[in-house]
Amino acid sequence: MQTSITNSTTRYGWGAIILHWLIALIFIGQFGLGFVMVRLTSQRTAFELIQLHKSFGFMLLGLIILRIAWRLGNATPALPHSVGTLERRAAPLAHLALYAFQLALPLSGWALVSVSMLEIPSLPFNLFIMPNLPLAESDGAESFWAATHWYLAYAGMAIVALHIAAALRHHFQLRDGVLTRMITPSSDQE
């Protein structure tokens, strides 16, 4: 039996599936954490949650780099024949956008931390010191990256919502294997 770690032309392997769901969980979780941490009245809890948000952000950056490498080094399963021309063209663009947001969000967060006049070091999960990006500190730069990070987060969530809607449509309306093949390699008709 062929290993199901890697992708084939018809199905996703465990590598792509695990990276997909792990990143999905962290990506959406990070939005929730970010939303809450800037609205707390307890400054102490806010500080701790912001450090946690930074930790998961660096973890996400590492995972997405691994995921892009994995994608480039693996076959991409073809869409079912039933998928129409419009979606066949739109889906890769939406996926490209998702990858772009997955990279841009942790990078903009890292830039925000790097330029902040507060100079709070990054110590992901209290394990190691993550150096800052070589960017000049200033209040103006901090405001810029904070706004950028904020807009990217909301835009990223909009793309995620679209992605989820498309997946549910495939499963419940089109009744094809597009969603289930991202859940287990064996659900594929290979």
Added chain:
Amino acid sequence: MYTRILGFAAVAACLAMPVSAAVALGDAAGSYSISPASSSIRFSIGKVGGGGLSGAFARFKGSIRIDNSDVGRSQVNFTIFPESVGTGQGRIDAFLRSDAVFDAANSPEIQFRSTSVTRTSDTTALVSGRLTARGKTSTEKFSAELGGLKAGTIKFHVTGKVLRSRYGMDVGTPIYSNIVDFDMTLTGKRG
């Protein structure tokens, strides 16, 4: 820190004698009140990767009483108003004043009351006492060095390390050290 200062004064009075001649002790004995204008209470906290956070308290008050016959019976009392903390970064000051650290609204005073003063050299002393902050009291030690004594004015340089976790202020560890380094210059005026 205040403790140190008081201890310093007491120690200084005793210690200074050999250096400053017999008049010093007689001159040093007495009660002094800390003069904020010519005193400073600075602190710094190291952080991972180097550097740190430093600041000062702008408002504080205190007294030093140097016992004429027994330096060990000298007393140092000090009160710091954490609302006056300043680091040069307004957002950090607001954070320090908030319930994350000092909770200045509910605990407006940090107090030090010396319990013993031990002379360690001609011009230095170790001051032990009870430091109270945010409703928690712990024993702390400060080193005091006599910096000068003249015309009813006594000056001490006081240093010491305090573990902020003892006072419920351990937010930010281990990014920021648990150890707070105090560096104080305390000037007391007789009266």
